[in-house]
Structure formats: C-alpha cells, structure tokens
Amino acid sequence: MSTLPLRERDDRDLLRAHVAGDPDAFGELFRRHRDRMWAVALRTTRNRELASDCVQDAFISAFRRAESYRGDAAVTTWLHRIVVNACLDRLRRDKPTSELPEYELSDKRDAEGSVDTRLDVREALDRLPEGQRMALILVDMHGLSVAEAAAVLEVAEGTVKSRCSRGRDAMAELLREPSGQP
Numbered sequence: 001m002s003t004l005p006l007r008e009r010d011d012r013d014l015l016r017a018h019v020a021g022d023p024d025a026f027g028e029l030f031r032r033h034r035d036r037m038w039a040v041a042l043r044t045t046r047n048r049e050l051a052s053d054c055v056q057d058a059f060i061s062a063f064r065r066a067e068s069y070r071g072d073a074a075v076t077t078w079l080h081r082i083v084v085n086a087c088l089d090r091l092r093r094d095k096p097t098s099e100l101p102e103y104e105l106s107d108k109r110d111a112e113g114s115v116d117t118r119l120d121v122r123e124a125l126d127r128l129p130e131g132q133r134m135a136l137i138l139v140d141m142h143g144l145s146v147a148e149a150a151a152v153l154e155v156a157e158g159t160v161k162s163r164c165s166r167g168r169d170a171m172a173e174l175l176r177e178p179s180g181q182p
Helices: 011-019 025-045 048-064 075-093 108-127 130-141 146-153 157-176
Strands: none
Touching (some): 011 025, 011 075, 025 075, 025 130, 075 130, 146 157
16 A cells, blocks of 8 residues: 555555545545546536536446456546446436536637537537447547547447547538538
8 A cells, every 4th residue: 555645646546545445545536537527427418417417426436336447447547437327327317408508708709600610519419329429529529549438438449430430420411511401
C-alpha cells in the first residue's frame, strides 16, 4: 500500500486502496473524474438532470463493484464504460420529455446562426443509430482514442472505426437535407 498522499497516487492505486478498505480513496477518484464523467453523461443524455442522475448511479455502481475492475484498461476507461451504460440503461427505461438545455454562447455576433447549427447537429446526431451516436460522442466530442472508445463500448476497435465513419457520413447527409425534411 502506498504512503503517498491521495492526490499524488495514480488511479489504479486509489482503486486498489478503496477495495482494501481505505475510506478516502474512492472520494479522490470521484473528485478527479466527476466533471469529465458528467460531460460524457450530458452528451449522451442531452439532459442536465438526467446526466446528474446517471453519473450518481454510475459512481455508486463503481464504488460497489470496484473489485470487478480487472486492470485491463485505464480506470478512466472503466469509469466511462460504467457511465455510458448507466446513461443507456436510463434512456432505454425513460423516454426524455424535456426540452434541449440552453447554453451560453461565447460569440454574440452570430448567436442565432450558432444556435441553429447546434440544433441541426444535435437533431442529426439524435437520428443516428445508437452505436454510431455513442462512437461519435466518445471519439469526436470527448476525444477518446478509438481503443479507449472500444473499451468503453465493449466492442472491437474496428467496430468503433466503422461506426464513426458511417456516423460521420450519415451526419453529413442529414445536415445537407433541407431544414424540416426527414
């Protein structure tokens, strides 16, 4: 067991310490990764409240199942997988009924055009099959490598590459459609 302060220990050491009974180790993992996991949940659910619920569910699940971490992938990849699964489970169970959240725009000169573009992209993303949408969210929006996304989605790297390619092609086609046309 490491004698380093929690903030100086790596994620795997913290997870091992948590499993061994350290009452503060998992709190440090949560502190380090909560914002990034919330961003993944928000992009996946497109609903702030639902994203918060999913992150809470995911971290509770990770806390309880920490001994199931095999060490094959980074702890962050393991957490991504748990968060994505929590989001997908909740989305399958609950059909979202809320409106899209409003975001502060940094460039007020073309705010209307930015909002229209953002809504068009979000609508096109929503129309993609789940596998393509999740691959694009993880790789293109969150910057995960193909290998990391494959681990999160529990599919082969080639599947992620294929889903991203097909998803990008479909997005381009959907965004070329005249507004209001299916």
